[in-house]
Amino acid sequence: MSDSVSSAVEKVNVVSGVRVTGELHIGNYWGAVRNWLELQDKYQCFFGIMDWHGLTTAYKRSDEILPLMREMYAEFLAWGVDPEKATLFIQSHVPEHLELFMIFANITPMGWLERVPTWKDAEEEAKASDTHNLGRFAYPVLQAADIAIYNGGLVPVGHDQIAHLELSREIVRRFNHIYKAKIREPKPLLTQTPTLVGLDGRKMSKSYNNTILLTEKDEKTLKKKVNMMLTDPQRARRENPGNPEICPVYSFHKLYSSADEQEWVVSGCTTAGIGCGDCKAKLAFNMNAKTEIPRQKKAELMSKPDDLNRQIKQNCEKARHYAQKTLETVRHHMKWL
Numbered sequence: 001m002s003d004s005v006s007s008a009v010e011k012v013n014v015v016s017g018v019r020v021t022g023e024l025h026i027g028n029y030w031g032a033v034r035n036w037l038e039l040q041d042k043y044q045c046f047f048g049i050m051d052w053h054g055l056t057t058a059y060k061r062s063d064e065i066l067p068l069m070r071e072m073y074a075e076f077l078a079w080g081v082d083p084e085k086a087t088l089f090i091q092s093h094v095p096e097h098l099e100l101f102m103i104f105a106n107i108t109p110m111g112w113l114e115r116v117p118t119w120k121d122a123e124e125e126a127k128a129s130d131t132h133n134l135g136r137f138a139y140p141v142l143q144a145a146d147i148a149i150y151n152g153g154l155v156p157v158g159h160d161q162i163a164h165l166e167l168s169r170e171i172v173r174r175f176n177h178i179y180k181a182k183i184r185e186p187k188p189l190l191t192q193t194p195t196l197v198g199l200d201g202r203k204m205s206k207s208y209n210n211t212i213l214l215t216e217k218d219e220k221t222l223k224k225k226v227n228m229m230l231t232d233p234q235r236a237r238r239e240n241p242g243n244p245e246i247c248p249v250y251s252f253h254k255l256y257s258s259a260d261e262q263e264w265v266v267s268g269c270t271t272a273g274i275g276c277g278d279c280k281a282k283l284a285f286n287m288n289a290k291t292e293i294p295r296q297k298k299a300e301l302m303s304k305p306d307d308l309n310r311q312i313k314q315n316c317e318k319a320r321h322y323a324q325k326t327l328e329t330v331r332h333h334m335k336w337l
Ligand code: TRP
Pocket: 015, 016, 017, 018, 019, 050, 053, 142, 143, 146, 147, 155, 161, 164
């Protein structure tokens, strides 16, 4: 973790979010949740389940996406997001985001958005997938509002989000300039977001349908998925030695297994001392061990829907309360009270 995390002297809020497009997978753990758990001990944190951002591309699947959010909510709690330390909210339950979005939309020149690489590079794909829409175009403006509404000073991001965050800074800066305000400019907190290999050897991604879910429903399903992982193709036969460095299975051992176990894989693989089956069995065991408690907690949370709903409501109210105060300040600066 970088310096800025360890020096919590500067009291800033952390804002982060995950766009809702499908079930959470282990990439979300290594890319987001793991960092959240660390950050919630050091900062006032606002973590969001971003459903409006999800709708920009998944609007035709709204019926599937929306129910997923409760499950995601339970999952975040189960994996250790602590409402005592961090405010976990659902974006659409805090309509204040949209008011700030609209204000920001008016001060954001079109050219700024046209230059955003995630838009420029995806335009053809967006047209083909019927998502060349205003919501998707304005995505970074809503993100800027998500952050500013909680006075976000630090935003944990991977490299792919740097351009969005730069735009958030520019929008906030322009707001401050026009209205002589002092909203905090968010800074990126570069976090480690390892790219995981999916079951088909491509990047792990919901859109490729090659993921291991964050909380697979049981050990058997998890094992089955681990068994599907590709291995070093040189090891077509048990007696062929392999190279762990090019093997997806080993890349997961690096995340889930102890140093001794990793050494066991390296020496066993390179001397053909172990088979890929042994190697995968060990990995599945370790992955499951890490999942077992959250899996139980998630099941428990899901089994009491009223309690979960109450919790969601309470935490979203907390987020709203903060957001409303920010909006008051914003309107005050705009002389629009
Ligand atoms: N764009 C982010 C992503 O795809 C999700 C997101 C939406 C976000 N609003 C945010 C992240 C605000 C941080 C802060 O991962």
